[in-house]
Amino acid sequence: MLTCYCPGWLWYKDQFVSQMGLVVSDDSDRILDIAPLSVLDPRFPGATKVFWPDKAVVPGTINTHAHSFQHLLRGIAVDQPFLVWRDQALYRITPYLDAQTIYWGAKLAFSEMLLHGITTIVDFFYVHNQGIDNDLAVIQAARDLGVRLVLARTFYDWEGAPKAYRESPDDAVARTETLIQRVAGDPRVVVHPAPHSVHGASDAMIQAGVQLARSLGTPHHIHIAEEPFETEETLARTGLTPVQHLAALGAVDSRLIGVHLTWVNTDDIHILGSTHAQLAYCPSSNMFLADGVTPIPALHKAGVRVGLGTDGGCSNNRASIYEEMRMAALLQKVHTLDATVISAHDVWTMGTREGAAMLDLDAGQLESGLLADFVGIDITHVSLLPWSPETLMANIVYAMSPEAITDVIVGGNPVVRNRRLVKEDTQTIAARVQSQSRRWLERC
Numbered sequence: 001m002l003t004c005y006c007p008g009w010l011w012y013k014d015q016f017v018s019q020m021g022l023v024v025s026d027d028s029d030r031i032l033d034i035a036p037l038s039v040l041d042p043r044f045p046g047a048t049k050v051f052w053p054d055k056a057v058v059p060g061t062i063n064t065h066a067h068s069f070q071h072l073l074r075g076i077a078v079d080q081p082f083l084v085w086r087d088q089a090l091y092r093i094t095p096y097l098d099a100q101t102i103y104w105g106a107k108l109a110f111s112e113m114l115l116h117g118i119t120t121i122v123d124f125f126y127v128h129n130q131g132i133d134n135d136l137a138v139i140q141a142a143r144d145l146g147v148r149l150v151l152a153r154t155f156y157d158w159e160g161a162p163k164a165y166r167e168s169p170d171d172a173v174a175r176t177e178t179l180i181q182r183v184a185g186d187p188r189v190v191v192h193p194a195p196h197s198v199h200g201a202s203d204a205m206i207q208a209g210v211q212l213a214r215s216l217g218t219p220h221h222i223h224i225a226e227e228p229f230e231t232e233e234t235l236a237r238t239g240l241t242p243v244q245h246l247a248a249l250g251a252v253d254s255r256l257i258g259v260h261l262t263w264v265n266t267d268d269i270h271i272l273g274s275t276h277a278q279l280a281y282c283p284s285s286n287m288f289l290a291d292g293v294t295p296i297p298a299l300h301k302a303g304v305r306v307g308l309g310t311d312g313g314c315s316n317n318r319a320s321i322y323e324e325m326r327m328a329a330l331l332q333k334v335h336t337l338d339a340t341v342i343s344a345h346d347v348w349t350m351g352t353r354e355g356a357a358m359l360d361l362d363a364g365q366l367e368s369g370l371l372a373d374f375v376g377i378d379i380t381h382v383s384l385l386p387w388s389p390e391t392l393m394a395n396i397v398y399a400m401s402p403e404a405i406t407d408v409i410v411g412g413n414p415v416v417r418n419r420r421l422v423k424e425d426t427q428t429i430a431a432r433v434q435s436q437s438r439r440w441l442e443r444c
């Protein structure tokens with residue numbers, strides 16, 4: 001079946017245009033055609049028309065860094081320094097998480113993200129518990145809701161971490177390869193290797209992950225220099241900063257998706273820029289945990305591609321890339337005392353096409369042949385008024401309330417319709433998450 005969406009306004013080639021339509025098909029993940037309605041009418045006479053005169057259609061947003069299980073820990077260890085937060089929230093609760101709990105945690109996180117207009121999620125997942133069942137639970141949650149998932153399958157072996165995170169490099173490689181075989185053929189799920197960080201993974205573990213990514217032809221994701229302690233420890237151990245140490249290990253190249261990059265010096269920025277490395281920037285999380293301020297203008301200028309991430313539900317604690325667009329812009333402006341240092345268009349691009357490009361996805365823009373991942377926004381919502389075609393994008397970035405997001409389509413299929421999930425109801429998710437979290441909170 002063919003469907004032709006006819007919105008009041010459409011984000012096309014970097015501007016809002018009217019009288020344009022977008023055609024999707026039941027049997028394709030991609031946009032079949034995008035053209036003036038007068039052209040589409042004779043071209044697709046049998047298409048079912050969806051008229052949205054009061055909506056704007058925009059590309060779905062790309063969440064380049066999240067930890068879905070951390071949604072279960074929302075509200076725990078708030079207002080604490082990073083290491084206290086890590087120990088009281090992540091490390092204390094992890095032993096109580098089984099595959100079923102992780103499934104409902106992922107469903108909670110992915111539901112909130114979908115309702116906020118996120119169509120692709122990178123879940124940087126590390127509670128493997130010496131197997132692949134927990135990873136498959138996350139993947140199942142994404143499939144059950146219809147969101148596109150990149151599972152950044154973490155490699156973690158620091159002995160101070162919970163047992164459920166730890167494994168040998170050989171086991172990490174073997175389990176990742178098994179997982180990849182299990183999802184082969186699914187157009188909406190991919191697996192990327194993700195050594196956790198310089199403080200969470202040994203040099204051998206980092207190299208195992210990077211080499212596997214290289215053999216698979218995928219990006220590799222690593223948390224880098226989020227907090228000063230990692231830089232201090234790495235300098236003491238190797239005489240190098242985390243970026244320089246990773247470069248020495250062969251981990252810094254154009255396939256690197258470095259997460260945070262908060263504490264980087266001029267030499268680090270030069271290394272990252274000259275190798276065309278990439279950054280998953282999580283400004284709300286960096287503020288929540290008092291990590292510091294990533295020098296986005298300098299990294300951008302050096303040639304580093306920047307996407308946006310929400311990070312975890314207990315270190316943000318919201319789950320919206322529109323929110324991260326706003327936070328990225330505001331934080332960089334106040335940090336540099338320069339209102340012109342970053343624009344609404346810059347952060348809009350980071351949250352859409354730059355994020356998609358980092359992940360090798362044909363998404364983040366609306367063009368014929370690209371993935372049919374898009375969002376319908378109610379342009380009569382009070383938070384967007386008044387607007388013009390010239391101001392609407394900036395209003396979405398700086399002013400929009402999430403209630404203005406009415407519809408989300410992934411791969412041509414509606415997954416949010418009239419502000420409600422299509423494949424699940426949020427009351428079921430609420431009941432399961434509340435009852436499970438009460439049970440394990442009582443035990444720990």
Ligand SMILES: [Zn+2]
Nearest residue numbers: 124223259311
């Ligand atoms: Zn993270």
